[in-house]
Amino acid sequence: MTDGCGAPVQTADLTAGVDLTKEVLLGGQVTADGAPVGGAFVRLLDASGEFTAEVVSSEDGNFRFFAAPGEWTVRALHRSGNGEAKVTADGPGLHPVAVSVG
């Protein structure tokens, strides 16, 4: 059976198991007042603001997306508040993005 499309569990090591010469990786951490926020719903929106993907941040607040080159917005929803940040990816590699909520 083909693996599902469900969001995989997010891990602390953002680049684990990823070929950074091929994949365009957007990754980072959700924080509130500098402290990591786990269990946030992290949404990737494309340049037109359209929803593209969503994961739940790890206990350490980490998240990552496999994207294509372009301009992206990462938006996080949490019981304690929402927040968003923009990131531009010009090609393969890890493109860091930090989101604070509250």
Place this chain on the structure above:
Amino acid sequence: MSREDVLVTAEWAEENLETPGVVFVEVDEDTSAYDGGHIPGAVRIDWKTELQDPVRRDFVDRAGFEKLLSDKGVANSDKVVLYGGNNNWFAAYAYWYFKLYGHQDVQLLDGGRKKWELDGRPLSKDAVSRPETEYKAQEQDLAIRAFRDEVVQAINAKNLVDVRSPDEFSGKLLAPAHLPQEQAQRAGHIPSAINVPWSKAANEDGTFRSEDELRELYKEAGIDESKATIAYCRIGERSSHTWFALHELLGYSDVKNYDGSWTEYGSLVGVPVEIGPGAK
């Protein structure tokens, strides 16, 4: 059919956690979410290990579904309330699957785990066990399930709704952006399909949009309400979400979910494939 017949609100759910005859079922691909805290009293169904045949690419058969629900303690007369993560994709898939095997009283928790968690409602780590039942399933209702030959015949004849993201539709990506992109099948979409990403049917908090908004959305996208409709995605769970919107919330009469979806279609030899943004 109205919204109240097919969806329950988080408020209703919290008030009915202990109501006899109501069974909450969490359905996910990743079952660690359930272990970390589930709706009190809810049992779990694993989308992969319990709903899919372990050998063939197909569902568990009728006897298998009967055994599964009997073991979970679900009776034919129970009201089953399904919920899960990933904006209820797998719960919507299970809803469609329960309907396929003829369960009468099944509803989705609007917003699923996400809305529940954002609301700060209670979660429990207590083990849940329910007394075994003798569940009886029906033969699959193939009026709601599409297979590949029917999908090929539907090109330019029926509404084909591709509910993947625009980049998957156009052939730029092979899977949602939270997954690695190396896959065996070709990229693109079924010719004549319109692209209405599943996410357009949902609000940010995971609840379904209003029926008026949904009707406008699909009308605007070019669905011909006089024709039959087949929804697909990559593996059939996101399209269950859209099947639910079209068939259960809007009441379109002839809507099927193509659970083979792109992982099957994109691997077929000789079928037409279109790339690019498609017709608007």
